[in-house]
Amino acid sequence: MDSQTSTGADEAAAFDEDAFVATVEAFLDAHCDRIDDTDGERSEGRDPVGDDGALAAARSFQAALADAGLAGLTYPAEYGGAGLTRRHQELFTRASAGWRLPDGPLSISHGMCLPMLNQYGTPEQKAAHLADNIRGTHVWCQMFSEPGAGSDVAGLSSRAVRDGDEWILDGQKVWTSGAHYCDHGLVVARTDPSLPKHQGLSMFIVDLHAPGVEVRPLVQISGARGFNEVFFDGVRIPATDLLGEVNQGWNLAVSMLMFERVSIGAGGGGLNAKRHPDLIRLARDLGRDGDPVVRQALADLVIGEEIKGYVGQRIRAAVAAGRVPGPEGSIAKLTGAVLARRTRDAAMAILGASGQAWTPGRGGEAEKWSNFCISAAGVSIAGGTDEVQRNIIGERVLGLPKEPDPYKGAAWQDVPRS
Numbered sequence: 524m525d526s527q528t529s530t531g532a533d534e535a536a537a538f539d540e541d542a543f544v545a546t547v548e549a550f551l552d553a554h555c556d557r558i559d560d561t562d563g564e565r566s567e568g569r570d571p572v573g574d575d576g577a578l579a580a581a582r583s584f585q586a587a588l589a590d591a592g593l594a595g596l597t598y599p600a601e602y603g604g605a606g607l608t609r610r611h612q613e614l615f616t617r618a619s620a621g622w623r624l625p626d627g628p629l630s631i632s633h634g635m636c637l638p639m640l641n642q643y644g645t646p647e648q649k650a651a652h653l654a655d656n657i658r659g660t661h662v663w664c665q666m667f668s669e670p671g672a673g674s675d676v677a678g679l680s681s682r683a684v685r686d687g688d689e690w691i692l693d694g695q696k697v698w699t700s701g702a703h704y705c706d707h708g709l710v711v712a713r714t715d716p717s718l719p720k721h722q723g724l725s726m727f728i729v730d731l732h733a734p735g736v737e738v739r740p741l742v743q744i745s746g747a748r749g750f751n752e753v754f755f756d757g758v759r760i761p762a763t764d765l766l767g768e769v770n771q772g773w774n775l776a777v778s779m780l781m782f783e784r785v786s787i788g789a790g791g792g793g794l795n796a797k798r799h800p801d802l803i804r805l806a807r808d809l810g811r812d813g814d815p816v817v818r819q820a821l822a823d824l825v826i827g828e829e830i831k832g833y834v835g836q837r838i839r840a841a842v843a844a845g846r847v848p849g850p851e852g853s854i855a856k857l858t859g860a861v862l863a864r865r866t867r868d869a870a871m872a873i874l875g876a877s878g879q880a881w882t883p884g885r886g887g888e889a890e891k892w893s894n895f896c897i898s899a900a901g902v903s904i905a906g907g908t909d910e911v912q913r914n915i916i917g918e919r920v921l922g923l924p925k926e927p928d929p930y931k932g933a934a935w936q937d938v939p940r941s
């Protein structure tokens with residue numbers, strides 16, 4: 524579910540909040556496992572972004588949400604949303620905190636691409652894409668990072684050149700989460716290399732099934748295939764698929780990164796859900812709940828999750844008040860990353876040596892938590908690394924000087940790069 528937008532219906536008359544929450548709870552009860560459900564058979568053991576079963580589950584969950592009038596809550600009804608208010612979204616978010624929503628594979632499509640389309644799309648683009656995105660019929664991904672441009676994403680090299688009513692795109696993206704099952708990507712490409720790096724970029728809606736697009740999955744250490752390399756070779760993009768204005772792509776990219784940090788930090792993404800109920804159950808099952816070190820780790824985790832909850836609440840309150848969250852997005856993202864590492868350490872302390880070796884296919888809890896352990900480091904990298912978040916907090920919260928840039932103001936094409 525998104526929490527990033529508004530329909531203008533927010534000043535609508537008061538509604539029966541208890542009845543709405545009861546509807547949401549009845550829906551979730553019918554379609555999801557509770558977080559404290561020790562069985563958890565509907566979602567247990569699924570890679571939140573990687574496997575086909577997870578995608579199918581996410582799609583059918585989203586279709587059921589749409590049928591119940593609970594998908595895209597704050598998006599306009601004319602474009603397939605529910606046309607409700609931010610207050611409805613707030614109530615939904617709060618009510619759903621106790622359930623495992625099987626929507627991990629749609630988190631980028633809904634948490635980042637959907638608000639971008641809604642905020643920057645033309646009426647024609649919204650009419651063409653919003654409803655299918657909201658329902659999960661078409662899934663979208665974010666295509667920023669390149670082999671030579673990650674933290675310094677404004678330095679990217681993929682080129683789009685205008686040719687009549689089309690743009691021709693050449694280049695390569697990497698670490699594109701979910702591209703192997705996505706239908707469209709929001710691509711940032713260089714449209715004027717003679718301008719300084721932040722000024723010569725544009726954002727495009729790219730059909731990933733178009734000729735010239737090649738998606739190559741990357742296999743991770745855990746065996747999952749969450750990311751991809753994507754190659755563009757003379758891909759023709761209709762001029763009408765430019766999102767926003769030509770050479771204004773950096774402003775859109777910053778907005779999208781903010782949506783990403785808010786989405787990760789405020790509770791989106793399968794790696795970032797509340798874990799302490801599962802870990803307390805694990806400690807009890809393994810007879811480790813009397814171990815003082817384990818107890819300390821669990822108490823520390825609960826405190827960290829509480830704090831993260833408050834940071835997320837602050838962001839949701841900013842969104843509910845109609846403000847675009849500022850550097851608190853970075854604080855939330857960093858808090859989530861630190862917490863993922865703490866969760867990993869608590870899980871390994873409980874499992875001990877069995878967290879490192881098991882019979883393949885029969886690993887049960889050990890396999891599940893080891894996969895989490897291997898994936899946890901990624902939270903510190905996705906959406907801007909911990910160091911980058913600290914740089915932003917240093918500059919924008921603490922008022923420290925910006926990092927020196929010897930090429931500030933220089934044309935992108937004149938900056939040396941390897």
Ligand SMILES: Cc1cc2nc3c(=O)[nH]c(=O)nc-3n(C[C@H](O)[C@H](O)[C@H](O)COP(=O)(O)OP(=O)(O)OC[C@H]3O[C@@H](n4cnc5c(N)ncnc54)[C@H](O)[C@@H]3O)c2cc1C
Pocket residue numbers: 631664665666667668669670672673674675697698699700701901902904905906907908909910911914926
């Ligand atoms: C789980 C996951 C999902 C992802 N999904 C996507 C996706 O869907 N779409 C997409 O476009 N990208 C995605 N990425 C890529 C991600 O955005 C980049 O990996 C990230 O921005 C870092 O870039 P890089 O890997 O090139 O590292 P680099 O930028 O090369 O950084 C290497 C190291 O240098 C440090 N560093 C770099 N610059 C500075 C600085 N100025 N100050 C201090 N330290 C610095 C970094 O913190 C890091 O430790 C994903 C990554 C992960 C892990």
